[in-house]
Amino acid sequence: xxxxxxxxxxxxxxxxxxxxxxxxxxxxxxxxxxxxxxxxxxxxxxxxxxxxxxxxxxxxxxxxxxxxxxxxxxxxxxxxxxxxxxxxxxxxxxxxxxxxxxxxxxxxxxxxxxxxxxxxxxxxxxxxxxxxxxxxxxxxxxxxxxxxxxxxxxxxxxxxxxxxxxxxxxxxxxxxxxxxxxxxxxxxxxxxxxxxxxxxxxxxxxxxxxxxxxxxxxxxxxxxxxxxxxxxxxxxxxxxxxxxxxxxxxxxxxxxxxxxxxxxxxxxxxxxxxxxxxxxxxxxxxxxxxxxxxxxxxxxxxxxxxxxxxxxxxxxxxxxxxxxxxxxxxxxxxxxxxxxxxxxxxxxxxxxxxxxxxxxxxxxxxxxxxxxxxxxxxxxxxxxxxxxxxxxxxxxxxxxxxxxxxxxxxxxxxxxxxxxxxxxxxxxxxxxxxxxxxxxxxxxxxxxxxxxxxxxxxxxxxxxxxxxxxxxxxxxxxxxxxxxxxxxxxxxxxxxxxxxxxxxxxxxxxxxxxxxxxxxxxxxxxxxxxxxxxxxxxxxxxxxxxxxxxxxxxxxxxxxxxxxxxxxxxxxxxxxxxxxxxxxxxxxxxxxxxxxxxxxxxxxxxxxxxxxxxxxxxxxxxxxxxxxxxxxxxxxxxxxxxxxxxxxxxxxxxxxxxxxxxxxxxxxxx
Amino acid sequence: xxxxxxxxxxxxxxxxxxxxxxxxxxxxxxxxxxxxxxxxxxxxxxxxxxxxxxxxxxxxxxxxxxxxxxxxxxxxxxxxxxxxxxxxxxxxxxxxxxxxxxxxxxxxxxxxxxxxxxxxxxxxxxxxxxxxxxxxxxxxxxxxxxxxxxxxxxxxxxxxxxxxxxxxxxxxxxxxxxxxxxxxxxxxxxxxxxxxxxxxxxxxxxxxxxxxxxxxxxxxxxxxxxxxxxxxxxxxxxxxxxxxxxxxxxxxxxxxxxxxxxxxxxxxxxxxxxxxxxxxxxxxxxxxxxxxxxxxxxxxxxxxxxxxxxxxxxxx
Numbered sequence: 001x002x003x004x005x006x007x008x009x010x011x012x013x014x015x016x017x018x019x020x021x022x023x024x025x026x027x028x029x030x031x032x033x034x035x036x037x038x039x040x041x042x043x044x045x046x047x048x049x050x051x052x053x054x055x056x057x058x059x060x061x062x063x064x065x066x067x068x069x070x071x072x073x074x075x076x077x078x079x080x081x082x083x084x085x086x087x088x089x090x091x092x093x094x095x096x097x098x099x100x101x102x103x104x105x106x107x108x109x110x111x112x113x114x115x116x117x118x119x120x121x122x123x124x125x126x127x128x129x130x131x132x133x134x135x136x137x138x139x140x141x142x143x144x145x146x147x148x149x150x151x152x153x154x155x156x157x158x159x160x161x162x163x164x165x166x167x168x169x170x171x172x173x174x175x176x177x178x179x180x181x182x183x184x185x186x187x188x189x190x191x192x193x194x195x196x197x198x199x200x201x202x203x204x205x206x207x208x209x210x211x212x213x214x215x216x217x218x219x220x221x222x223x224x225x226x227x228x229x230x231x232x233x234x235x236x237x238x239x240x241x242x243x244x245x246x247x248x249x250x251x252x253x254x255x256x257x258x259x260x261x262x263x264x265x266x267x268x269x270x271x272x273x274x275x276x277x278x279x280x281x282x283x284x285x286x287x288x289x290x291x292x293x294x295x296x297x298x299x300x301x302x303x304x305x306x307x308x309x310x311x312x313x314x315x316x317x318x319x320x321x322x323x324x325x326x327x328x329x330x331x332x333x334x335x336x337x338x339x340x341x342x343x344x345x346x347x348x349x350x351x352x353x354x355x356x357x358x359x360x361x362x363x364x365x366x367x368x369x370x371x372x373x374x375x376x377x378x379x380x381x382x383x384x385x386x387x388x389x390x391x392x393x394x395x396x397x398x399x400x401x402x403x404x405x406x407x408x409x410x411x412x413x414x415x416x417x418x419x420x421x422x423x424x425x426x427x428x429x430x431x432x433x434x435x436x437x438x439x440x441x442x443x444x445x446x447x448x449x450x451x452x453x454x455x456x457x458x459x460x461x462x463x464x465x466x467x468x469x470x471x472x473x474x475x476x477x478x479x480x481x482x483x484x485x486x487x488x489x490x491x492x493x494x495x496x497x498x499x500x501x502x503x504x505x506x507x508x509x510x511x512x513x514x515x516x517x518x519x520x521x522x523x524x525x526x527x528x529x530x531x532x533x534x535x536x537x538x539x540x541x542x543x544x545x546x547x548x549x550x551x552x553x554x555x556x557x558x559x560x561x562x563x564x565x566x567x568x569x570x571x572x573x574x575x576x577x578x579x580x581x582x583x584x585x586x587x588x589x590x591x592x593x594x595x596x597x598x599x600x601x602x603x604x605x606x607x608x609x610x611x612x613x614x615x616x617x618x619x620x621x622x623x624x625x626x627x628x629x630x631x632x633x634x635x636x637x638x639x640x641x642x643x644x645x646x647x648x649x650x651x652x653x654x655x656x657x658x659x660x661x662x663x664x665x666x667x668x669x670x
Numbered sequence: 671x672x673x674x675x676x677x678x679x680x681x682x683x684x685x686x687x688x689x690x691x692x693x694x695x696x697x698x699x700x701x702x703x704x705x706x707x708x709x710x711x712x713x714x715x716x717x718x719x720x721x722x723x724x725x726x727x728x729x730x731x732x733x734x735x736x737x738x739x740x741x742x743x744x745x746x747x748x749x750x751x752x753x754x755x756x757x758x759x760x761x762x763x764x765x766x767x768x769x770x771x772x773x774x775x776x777x778x779x780x781x782x783x784x785x786x787x788x789x790x791x792x793x794x795x796x797x798x799x800x801x802x803x804x805x806x807x808x809x810x811x812x813x814x815x816x817x818x819x820x821x822x823x824x825x826x827x828x829x830x831x832x833x834x835x836x837x838x839x840x841x842x843x844x845x846x847x848x849x850x851x852x853x854x855x856x857x858x859x860x861x862x863x864x865x866x867x868x869x870x871x872x873x874x875x876x877x878x879x880x881x882x883x884x885x886x887x888x889x890x891x892x893x894x895x896x897x898x899x900x901x902x903x904x905x906x907x908x909x910x911x912x913x914x915x916x917x918x919x920x921x922x923x924x925x926x927x928x929x930x931x932x933x934x935x936x937x938x939x940x941x942x943x944x945x946x947x948x949x950x951x952x953x954x955x956x957x958x959x960x961x962x963x964x965x966x967x968x969x970x971x972x973x974x975x976x977x978x979x980x981x982x983x984x985x986x
Binding site for chain 1: 723724726727728729730731732734736742743745746747749750753764766767768769771772775776778779781782785786789790791792793794795797798800801802804805807808809811812815816819822823827828829886887890891895961964971975978979982983
């Protein structure tokens, strides 16, 4: 079926590996109820396949783009495939992150939860394979088929526990917004073919659009991919759908699937459209900054650990789109080196987020399995019962909080450096507003640290808030391997940023032609810019702190002593300490709810002093529901009601409709 | 790697370790004088730390390893920070390793660890302190970053020693943007170091405290390290202030060892004045309610942003 290239190229190997993923999924149907087959055999196989994909994708970063035409599907409508550095980078992300998630999934999935394991295995691997095909597609037809397969497979995964009505509701909302977004993408492709009626990406690259149409295509794509990425105000599905899915699937959706939307918008803007204008960047920049603050503020107010992480994903997508907007602005005003810097920050953050968010979602999965509890108010003290999960999650939490020397800090550092150049933009007024974006990014990063202290502190530290938690057990070996893989990735990406940035630089160079300035910095030093003295060496940083910590321990032990007594907590001598005296998740979020009160639609139930059984309840709701979605829903309902008048339910009426239509058409034709 | 670089680096770290407790003692002494109390010895913080090191550690039964590890990490972070800030010389070994943004990140790391350790025992005070510390932190951190950004934009670098050199050698003139950011920085310094008006370092009244609430369960060597770390933090903030706003008299690579020696008494003089000023500020103001703290810090943030705008408008 392959037409070109006699020797197996990276592209054909990658296509074969993606097909292997699909086949692994189908193999799950052999014995759909057998957990040993699906979990113990097929999922590890999927993980190995993911590793192979990551390896082959990584080699493609250096090689020129490859193309292939697959004659499958409809006749005369072949599927075009293309592998370039951008696809290669995102395929690497997909393969490497999913390897950890699949290995974890091998130990995680149990039988007796809604969908039988074999079917789950099929949906999971089809989901993986379709994401891969999205990244390789080189015509609108193949792209949309893969995109819709991805949406459907993930829909079925989200509704794995379809017995529960709120999960069915979350699934429906997800499907609805996914399709609204798909319409936007489809229309954007329609605009981009530019009258040639050829829907291959090559034709779109060749087409030159008038400025207005190009802007329309960009905004439609931003709508479509923004809906998939969870950009505010199209985010409402994300905090419903991501927590509803089983944890490995949540990890895939948050860590990897959101990145396919990032890939899509990059592909459309920098590759297919090409000649962008600087003001386009203002839209994603503004939406991104708002999403970042919005997401993190809502994350701080959550009491469900998976919802908290889902809102944190909105924040990170916001940061990614902020970098995207900044890159577009720099590109538009011919500052290619700065555009490259912003794009490197974008790609770096995408990669980081894939690992750290997956790690934390898997950590919540392990907690959920061990305790059966998702509510932060009923957890606590799990670092004693689940040390592996706790310490590995700590790596993810610190990384997500953007603390050096882990990876989250590197991408934020790069983005802030890019912002520091924004006064160079030769547009008055705009160049003064842009640096304020840095203030908002800094605020979001600092709030992320707040959220992560809440997340880690309430789940793993303190005293167990429920007696049942004493029976919690640590994760199994396979789960530990999965968590460890992702945590190791966070550490490596944090400690060796200069190598990673050099690699991402080649991706950006192939995409936009813009490259980072050459610097002669040594391998351990990240110094992406020659003209400004700004450098960071995570490795040296880490070694210095580690040496000081070890030296302090040794000095204290030798000069003094290491004696310690274990006693009950002092607690200022009050006594009678119990677990309910700790801060709850609501309590920890209270300062944020108070400070950012206008973000929330809050309903509170306060006890009066005379209540026999005082109750305090607070419900935090998204203002977008009340302000945007409900009115929109009502409008659609009213329109549907108005149109419903046409449906009279009598055959005679319908015959008249047919007759009138026929006459009208005849009149038109003749 | 030159000898002078290594020497400057070592002297800076050792000086920070040695001077930080004395600086704290000096602030306390000034405060006592201003408030008509008989002043404690300048060396009291030292004696306190030594006493604590000699004691047996008393650790809660349900403390996790994180609780015992945190003091070392916080201390290590503060010592590293002292190595990054050009308090005496700009010719530092670690110059390339971390710039001003990484320094802010380092403070954030220390804050996160101290907050996590406070939540570890599961007492009401610990988690209350952690929550308040993070609340102060998430407002103070962006404000500090904005302050740093203004200085970076003026001197076209984010490396602190380079900022100090470029600010120290510029023409003497009025920089309105630096004036705004200096006020903002002072406010951040007060908040981050648990000083009045945000927190009272000498109170143990449960409902008002932030920093002390997090240390309640610590004793002996762990407490000693935490106390030393917070003295170092105050010292670090003071030297960041010098590096940004009074960058004169810091030795550079050309100056050689003589300039380095000359910068030591100058640093001590700066610290003496800053400590006295801090004591005056603290004596003149009253502690704010906890929920007024965000307003205070939001003002610091806005002042820093204003400084940024002024810089971009006037180019100064």
